[in-house]
Amino acid sequence: MVILALLPILFLIVALGFLKMAGWKACPIAAIISFIVAVACYNMPVPIAISAALEGVALACWPILLVIIMALFAYKMTVATGGLDTIKQMLTTVSEDKRVLFLLIAWGFGTFMEGMAGFGTAVAI
Structure with missing residues (x-):
């Protein structure tokens, strides 16, 4: 069994x-x-099995969808408030090398998302 x-x-x-x-x-x-x-x-029983399957789908999808929606909200908010332009201006003064900027953005965005929502958010996105 x-x-x-x-x-x-x-x-x-x-x-x-x-x-x-x-x-x-x-x-x-x-x-x-x-x-x-x-x-x-x-x-x-089949009805209980269907109910369990639907509950499993809901519990699996809810945290992922919540993380994605909140990430989109945070992005739209930074664009609307002009915060993204400020970040872009600050990053261009750090280095001329695009590779260094890419690493800074990737590291900073991941850390930002972890601090904002936690539980592996950066990996999910």
Whole structure:
């Protein structure tokens, strides 16, 4: 019975690691496998399984969408208030080398987003 519960995870490991399947294809297949295993092998009622699947989708999407919406809000706010022009002017006085500016912007933006929202926001964006 434990192997049946591990089947979706094993499928993801094989599909992503060995078959080089795209994540957006492999994850729905793993969700369907887990749904079938829950209903067929563990006698979970279908309405409860559907409810659990929908709750899982909602709990997975909500933090990501919240982070993206807040990042867009912060960007639009800095553009509207003129803060982005101030940042651009300050960064151009640091160095003429575009590589150095790129590293400063990447590091600074990641740190800014982490401080603003936390929990891996820069990685999500």
